[in-house]
Amino acid sequence: MDTRYLKTLVTAVEAGSFSKAATILHLTQSAVSQRIKFLEDRFGQKLMCRFGSTLGLTQAGELVLEAAYRVIALQDALVRDLQRLTDKQQLSLCCTPTFGTVFLPDVLNTFMLENSSSVDLKFLFLSPGQALEGVRNQEFDLVVVEHCRERDLSGFQTYPLPEDELVFVSAPELALSAPDIDLDELLKMRLFARKDSCSSKKLLMTGFAKAGRQLEEFTGVIVSDDLHLTCQTVLAGGGVSFMSKSLVQKYLDSGQMVAHYLKGFNSRRCRTVIFNKGRDEEEIFRNFVNVVFRVMGESQPFS
The missing domain is CATH 3.40.190.10 (Periplasmic binding protein-like II)
Incomplete structure (x- = not known):
């Protein structure tokens, strides 16, 4: 099963509503509802229900949610373990076109000079919403985006850059x-x-x-x-x-x-380095974020 469906369930529960989950996932509310419906059809059980204005889980939903956390954690660990089997680490990046045009060439040159024997890079330019959806779904390891202040980044690890x-x-x-x-x-x-x-x-x-x-x-x-x-x-x-x-x-x-x-x-507008929580424990992430801050003339967040 595509883990995006399980991640949608987790987000809906943590956010407390389909509309808030849709905002966080950069989907329509209908798409969130359809993903939950897919899970209910797949497992043959109703997973979510309303208690007045509050969105809650059924008994079956609680079991699926508990399993969802385990499956997502196992997938994350598997991806990291598979990467360690190769001689080189891989870092998948995404950024908005302005950062990519102005700053990314210097960032990549500096980073590769310091890590050329240990890291393979790939990168794409996308809109802020597409970049955030990609990092949430682990299509990208890390993104750097310009965005409006109202953008909800609460589900991510973030490091603000100069506006x-x-x-x-x-x-x-x-x-x-x-x-x-x-x-x-x-x-x-x-x-x-x-x-x-x-x-x-x-x-x-x-x-x-x-x-x-x-x-x-x-x-x-x-x-x-x-x-x-x-x-x-x-x-x-x-x-x-x-x-x-x-x-x-x-x-x-x-x-x-x-x-x-x-x-x-x-x-x-804001400019922010973003990745999934917990990844800053990995040296490759700390190194890359430090390079971004150095290129922009800012103090490194990691010593």
């Missing part, structure tokens, strides 16, 4: 007001934005909603997940974008881009 500042950017030839800009002036431009699952897009939408405005008020909105393409289009004067300052700092320093700020607009 990521975002700015509106344009080419100098557009002659937009800077550094402060009026919203109406900004809306006359074409906007290059990320997809809705990206935290920069969510931050942008939240800020406009608080101002009583919508992104559709821009002259045009072009959605692109290619950060390089977006940078090149902005440099060519094709419009404006709301991007991580770390991603475009070299263009700002050289005068090829101009930064713009909206008064009262929240332009900061």
Whole structure:
């Protein structure tokens, strides 16, 4: 049986509701309900019931929950034991595109120089929700993501990094007001934005909603997940974008881009190293996290 179903049961019980479990697992409430239904059909027993507004377990559910903890722990231990059979340890990483573009090359180079004979790495770029679902399901060992403050990370081991500042950017030839800009002036431009699952897009939408405005008020909105393409289009004067300052700092320093700020607009998001609880006992995790912090000019969390 796929252990995702057992993990869903565990999360639903610990969270106390399907809706909270759905938020933690980055699923719909319907998907959580379907996974519990699958378990009930598989075992031929009703596992969960409601006592007023409280979600509880039946007697059969208590037995399955107890077994679920054991199965999940055994799977985790088996994966670690199998990795020890190889000459090299494996570390599967995932990060959001901004961190991957700006910081990951230096992180990987430094880490491999220090651990080149003992570790094989693989990595992917995904959205925050996809990254967290992957680490929860052990598709990834560790993730580094930019995310909005309201993101629930309570089920993970986390190490906060410095916040990521975002700015509106344009080419100098557009002659937009800077550094402060009026919203109406900004809306006359074409906007290059990320997809809705990206935290920069969510931050942008939240800020406009608080101002009583919508992104559709821009002259045009072009959605692109290619950060390089977006940078090149902005440099060519094709419009404006709301991007991580770390991603475009070299263009700002050289005068090829101009930064713009909206008064009262929240332009900061969190950046966090995340993995499943207990993994920080493993030396490879401590080494990698230390490298991430060193590359970003921060004190190492592990001595």
